[in-house]
Amino acid sequence: MTSGIKKVKLVKRGNNKIEVSIVRRLEIKRNIKTYTAAAAVTAFAVFMPLAATGCSRQAEVDATAATVQGESGAKTESDLADLKEDTLTAIGSADTMVESGSRLFFKYRGGIWSLDKETDKLEQIKEFAEGELNGSFWVYRGGLYYDINSAKGEDSARMYALYRLDLETGEETHLTDLVNQASGIYASRDVLYVSGYNLNQTFTLKEDGSLGEELPVEKSIFGRIPDGCKELYRGVLPYMVEHYGYMPVQNDKCLVIANEDGSGAREVPEVTNTSSVLFDKGFFFVLFQDGNGNTQCYRYDSKTLEKTMLFESPDNPQLIQYRDGYLYFRTNKAYQTVSEGTQFYKAEVETGEVSKAAAIMTEPGTLNMYDDTGNFFVTGDAVYCQEIKDYGVYIGKTLLNANDGGEKTLIKPALYQSPINKLGHVEAEKKELPCSCGDKTALEMYVEKLVFDGDGDAIRAMNKVMEERQQALLKSGDDMVSYLDEAWVHSSDFRTTTLTYEIAGINYLDARYVCVEADGYEYSGGAHGNPFRDYFVFDRETGKQLTLSDIVGNPVEELQKIVSKAFRELAEKTNFAFEAPEDLEHTVADDVSYDSKFYLTPEGLVFYYTPYEIAPYAEGFPEVTIPYGDLDMKIEIKTES
Numbered sequence: 001m002t003s004g005i006k007k008v009k010l011v012k013r014g015n016n017k018i019e020v021s022i023v024r025r026l027e028i029k030r031n032i033k034t035y036t037a038a039a040a041v042t043a044f045a046v047f048m049p050l051a052a053t054g055c056s057r058q059a060e061v062d063a064t065a066a067t068v069q070g071e072s073g074a075k076t077e078s079d080l081a082d083l084k085e086d087t088l089t090a091i092g093s094a095d096t097m098v099e100s101g102s103r104l105f106f107k108y109r110g111g112i113w114s115l116d117k118e119t120d121k122l123e124q125i126k127e128f129a130e131g132e133l134n135g136s137f138w139v140y141r142g143g144l145y146y147d148i149n150s151a152k153g154e155d156s157a158r159m160y161a162l163y164r165l166d167l168e169t170g171e172e173t174h175l176t177d178l179v180n181q182a183s184g185i186y187a188s189r190d191v192l193y194v195s196g197y198n199l200n201q202t203f204t205l206k207e208d209g210s211l212g213e214e215l216p217v218e219k220s221i222f223g224r225i226p227d228g229c230k231e232l233y234r235g236v237l238p239y240m241v242e243h244y245g246y247m248p249v250q251n252d253k254c255l256v257i258a259n260e261d262g263s264g265a266r267e268v269p270e271v272t273n274t275s276s277v278l279f280d281k282g283f284f285f286v287l288f289q290d291g292n293g294n295t296q297c298y299r300y301d302s303k304t305l306e307k308t309m310l311f312e313s314p315d316n317p318q319l320i321q322y323r324d325g326y327l328y329f330r331t332n333k334a335y336q337t338v339s340e341g342t343q344f345y346k347a348e349v350e351t352g353e354v355s356k357a358a359a360i361m362t363e364p365g366t367l368n369m370y371d372d373t374g375n376f377f378v379t380g381d382a383v384y385c386q387e388i389k390d391y392g393v394y395i396g397k398t399l400l401n402a403n404d405g406g407e408k409t410l411i412k413p414a415l416y417q418s419p420i421n422k423l424g425h426v427e428a429e430k431k432e433l434p435c436s437c438g439d440k441t442a443l444e445m446y447v448e449k450l451v452f453d454g455d456g457d458a459i460r461a462m463n464k465v466m467e468e469r470q471q472a473l474l475k476s477g478d479d480m481v482s483y484l485d486e487a488w489v490h491s492s493d494f495r496t497t498t499l500t501y502e503i504a505g506i507n508y509l510d511a512r513y514v515c516v517e518a519d520g521y522e523y524s525g526g527a528h529g530n531p532f533r534d535y536f537v538f539d540r541e542t543g544k545q546l547t548l549s550d551i552v553g554n555p556v557e558e559l560q561k562i563v564s565k566a567f568r569e570l571a572e573k574t575n576f577a578f579e580a581p582e583d584l585e586h587t588v589a590d591d592v593s594y595d596s597k598f599y600l601t602p603e604g605l606v607f608y609y610t611p612y613e614i615a616p617y618a619e620g621f622p623e624v625t626i627p628y629g630d631l632d633m634k635i636e637i638k639t640e641s
Contacts, residue, residue, distance in 0.1 A: 097375060097377035097379075097384065098137065098138065098139050099377075099379055100139040100140075102116060102117050102118050103115065103116055103117070103139075104117060104377065104379070104384065105125075105137070105139050105144065106375050106377070107134065107137070107371075108371060108375065108386075108393070108415045108416070109371070109415075109416065110127060110128045110130075110132075111124045111126060111127040111128060112124070112125055112126040112134070112137060112144065112146065113125065113415065114167075115384075115395060115411065117379070117380070117382070120397070120409065120411050122395065122411050122412065122413060125144065125165065125167070125170075126144065126146065126165055126172075128148065129150070131150055132148050132149065132150045133148070133149040133150070133181070134146055134147060134148060134149070135147050135149065135181045135182045135183050135196065136182050136183055136184050136185045136236075137185060138185040138186055138187050139167075140187035140188070140192075140205075140209075141187075141205075141209060142166065142167050142168055142209070143164045143165065143166055143167060143209040144164065144165040144167060145162070145163070145164050145175075145185050145187060145192065146162075146163055146165070146185065147160065147161065147162050147163070147178060147181060147182035147185065147194070148160075148161050148163060149181040159177070160177065160178035160179065160180055160181055160182075161174060161175075161176070161177050161178060162174075162175045162176050162177075162178055162182070162185075162194060163175060164209050164210070166209070173209075173210065175210065175211050176203075176211060178194065178196075178199060178201070179198065179199055180196050180197050180198055180199045181196055181197070181199075182194050182195065182196045182199065183195060183196040183197070183234070184196065184234075184235065184236035184237075184239075185236070186236040186238050186239045187205065188238065188239070188242060190204060190205045191203070191204055191205060191215075191238075192204075192205050192211065193220075193221070193236065193237075193238040193239075195222075195231060195236060195237065200217055200220070200222040200231070201214060202214065202215040202217075202220035202221070202222065202238075203215065221237060221238045221241060222237065224247070224261055224262035225237075225247070225249055225262060226247075226249065226256065226258050226262050226263075226265035228251050228252075229249040229250060229251045229256050229258075229265065230249060230250060230251070231249060231250075232248060232249060232250055232274050232275075232277075233250075233274060233275050234275055235248065235279065237249070240279055241260050243281060244279055244280060244281045244282070244302070245260060245281055245282060245302070246258065246259060246260060246302045246303075247259065247260060247261075247262060248274075248277070248279055248284065249265075250274045251267070253267070253269065253272065254267050254268055254269050254270070254271055254272050254274075255267070255268040255271035255272075255274050255277060256268070257302055257305065266305065268300070268305060270288070271286050276288075276319070277319075278319040278320075278321075278322060278327070280322045282301070282302050282303070283299055283300060283301055283302055284299075284300050284302060285297060285298065285299055285300070285310070285319055285322070285327055286298050286300060286307075287317065287319065293314050294312055294313065294314050295312070295313055295314070295315075295316060295317055296309060296311075296312045297309070297310045297311050297312070297313075297317065297319075297327070297329075297347070298310060299349065309352075310327065310347055310349065310352050311347050311352050311354055313331075313354075315331040316331055317329045317330065317331055317345075318330050318331070318373075320344070320373055320376050321376070321377065321378055322349075323378045323379075324378075325348065325349050325350065326346040326347065326348055326349065326378075327346065327347045327349055328344060328345070328346050328347075328357055328376065328378060329344070329345055329346075329347070330342055330343065330344045330345065330373070330374075330376070331343060331345075341359050341360045341361040341362045342359065342360040342362075342370070342374060343356065343358075343359045344356070344357045344358045344359065344360075344374075344376055344383075344385065345357055357378075357383055357400075358376065358383045358385050358396075358398055360374045360385060360386055360387065360388065361387075361388065362388055363388065363426070364425075364426040364427055364428040364448050364503070365391060365418070365420055365425070365426025365448060365450070365502070365503045366388045366391060366393075366418070366426075367502050368502055368504050368505075368519065369388060369391075369393050369416060369418065370386045370388060370393055371386065374386040375395065378400070381399055381400050382397050382398065382399055382400065383397070383398045383399075383400060384396070384397055384398075386415070387408065387410055389410065390421055391417065391418040391420045391421040392414035392415075392416065392417040392418065392421070393414060393415045393416040393417075394410050394411060394412065394414050394415060395411045395415065396408045396409065396410055396411065397409040397411060418505060418506065419505075419506040419509050420450070420503070420505075420506060422509070423450070423452055423453065423506070423509075423514065424450060424451045424452040424453035424454075425450075425451055425453065426448050426449065426450055426451065426503045427448065427449055427451055428446060428447065428448045428449075429446075429447055429449075429470060429474060430444075430445065430446050430447075431443075431444075431445040431447075431474050431477055432444050432445070433445075433477050433478070433480075433481045435481070435484065435485055436485045440496070441496045442480075442481045442484045442485065442496065442497065443477050443480055443481050443484060443496070443497050443498075443499065444496055444497070444498045444499070445473070445474060445477050445498075445499045445500075445501075446498075446499070446500045446501070446502075447470050447473045447474055447499075447500075447501040448470070448501060448502050448503045448518070449466040449467060449469065449470040449503070450466050450503050450516055450518075450536075451463055451466065452466075457543060458539075458540060458541060458542055458543035459543065460543065461542070461543025461544065462536075462538050462540075462543045462545075465536060465538075465545050466516075466536070469518075469534065469536075470501070473499070473501055473520075477499070480497070480499070484497055484524075495524070495525050497522065497523065497524040498521075498522070498523050499520070499521070499522045499523075500520065500521050501518060501519070501520040501521075502518065502519050502520075503516065503517075503518055504517040504518060504519040504533075505517050507535070507599050507600060507601055508537075508599075508600035508601055508602060508637075510637070510638045511540070511638070512539065512540055512541060512635075512636075512638070513537065513538065513539060513540060513546075513600065513635065513637070514537070514538050514540055515535060515536070515537045515538075515599050515600040515601075516535065516536040516537075516538070517533065517534075517535055517599065518533065518534040518535075518536070519531070519532075519533055520532040520533065520534070528617065531610070531611060531621075532610060533597075533608075533610070533621065535597075535598070535599035535600075537551070537599065537600055539635075546635075547594065548594045548595070548596060548598055549594040550634065550635070551600075551605070551633065551634055551635055552605070552631045552632055552633060552634060553632040553633070553634050554631055554632045556592070556593055556594065558632075559592050559593075559594075559596075560588075560589040560590075560592040561589065562626060562630060562631070563588060563589075563592045563596070563607050563624065563626065564584075564585045564586070564588040564589035564592065565585065566607075566624035566625075566626060567584055567585065567588045567607075567614075567622075567624055568581045568582065568584060568585035568588075569581075570622075570624055571584050571585075576615050576619045576622060577614050577615045577619075577622070578614060578615060578616070579614070584614060587614065588614070592607070597609070597610075600637070601625065602637075603625055603627065604625040604626050604627040604628050604630075605625070605626050605628065605631060606623050606624070606625050606626075607623065607624055607626065608621050608622065608623035608624075609621065609622050609623070
């Protein structure tokens with residue numbers, strides 16, 4: 001390997017930086033009732049990015065014969081029938097892809113999908129219900145193993161459980177309950193490993209895929225962790241030990257590399273952020289920031305801990321995958337423009353040369369549609385990652401020997417299709433405001449609006465509302481700069497403040513009514529920024545923006561009782577709030593009025609609070625759904641067929 005430093009400028013941003021603030025925003029919105037940290041509004045990473053722990057080595061698995069149900073109903077041979085090929089994954093939360101035989105398995109929002117690499121057949125094989133969160137999954141011997149974290153029962157806040165889905169029959173089996181949410185699941189050699197926070201369990205597997213006995217921790221691989229150490233934040237320890245030939249763990253200070261049996265533990269003192277490390281057989285990669293906005297990527301020898309600089313970049317890379325001599329990564333999309341999208345790169349390990357690998361191009365109204373890593377995955381001669389077209393999210397396939405921007409195969413059906421395409425389109429306006437000193441940008445703004453297509457008074461009225469909101473936000477930038485001049489601009493800790501406002505989706509749509517969600521986020525540094533939301537409920541026949549009093553006829557006193565009771569019941573189940581359930585009930589009752597924040601869904605009318613109003617930031621936007629049947633409705637709600 002060359003020892004020369006490769007300094008690479010990855011993306012030309014110019015003056016078009018924006019912040020994409022919330023990862024999996026719609027998934028978070030759907031699952032917010034469960035109130036875990038996973039549902040928190042997430043600020044973009046401005047320091048060391050969180051790296052998806054990856055692997056490239058091949059996991060040998062025995063296979064059992066299996067068939068799947070054909071589209072005609074008759075059973076036909078499938079590549080699921082012979083899973084003798086190797087299994088690869090970006091180990092961790094399984095937020096990219098798991099490869100088994102000729103199939104790729106991946107997660108997108110509320111479901112797990114299967115993609116046949118040879119036929120390009122794409123299908124969702126598991127859909128999680130509202131309120132269910134999945135941490136990880138694995139494919140082994142014709143079965144999909146996964147966890148579910150859900151709010152169930154009157155006397156239990158959370159329920160954690162492990163399941164198996166038979167890929168031949170579609171039968172789902174509850175295997176066991178867990179004490180916490182799984183962050184890693186791995187199966188090999190008839191043994192199943194489940195790990196997570198305060199969770200390390202090992203089970204033998206029977207021939208039918210069900211669980212056998214649970215092995216004591218001290219007799220499992222978890223019992224071999226060196227004293228004073230623990231598992232990495234991301235990564236499945238059994239997989240890494242089996243395939244990398246060493247044991248990566250961490251103590252309270254830094255990364256620790258031990259032998260397979262846990263002996264010979266040696267610290268890597270400079271690696272204090274283990275989430276920025278990607279491991280492979282015989283070596284691992286680490287990202288460092290130098291304090292000047294540049295990030296260096298080093299390759300470490302796992303035995304000698306000797307390190308070699310691979311490349312340097314000012315563009316905040318995130319490591320995704322290592323495969324066949326190339327390290328794949330992306331730049332942090334928090335600084336990407338709509339036109340630039342998210343760009344993925346590959347660094348040749350022997351030379352440090354960096355080139356483009358793939359890109360996810362976005363357009364206004366689609367920034368929140370794709371997942372954090374875009375399901376980026378390299379296998380064989382192809383690159384897979386999400387693609388966006390006409391407000392739909394797809395999996396795209398690009399051959400590695402094709403030049404950047406070469407022809408791609410768009411695999412259907414869409415993973416997600418936004419109803420925006422039924423209504424119109426989204427337009428965006430950017431604004432940059434300098435500080436009073438003139439040599440720094442104090443504020444960068446990116447503000448979207450939904451434009452309803454068509455003509456007529458109703459269309460013009462709805463478009464006027466959206467236009468006025470966009471312009472009001474842009475105008476507010478002048479007042480923000482005045483404040484920033486005093487608070488930040490002349491500080492040694494100065495950073496440009498960003499404000500984004502995105503059309504996040506359509507919460508309700510029928511022939512008469514529509515509810516539009518817009519998500520805003522202001523960031524000035526620190527652990528997180530300030531999220532906010534707007535909901536626009538329109539009568540599509542008249543163009544009127546409806547208020548709560550236009551929708552329900554209940555007296556305020558009745559609404560207070562209904563909504564406060566619902567929040568109390570939620571607090572009793574989830575313990576999410578600052579106050580005890582009985583105190584929260586009184587707080588909400590005093591607060592509810594016709595000016596309360598709300599939006600429409602097919603299931604009911606939702607009342608919500610912003611972060612910090614009644615619960616910690618990590619709880620996101622606490623909300624309750626009131627069924628329309630429990631309200632005196634002034635309008636008729638119909639779901640469009």
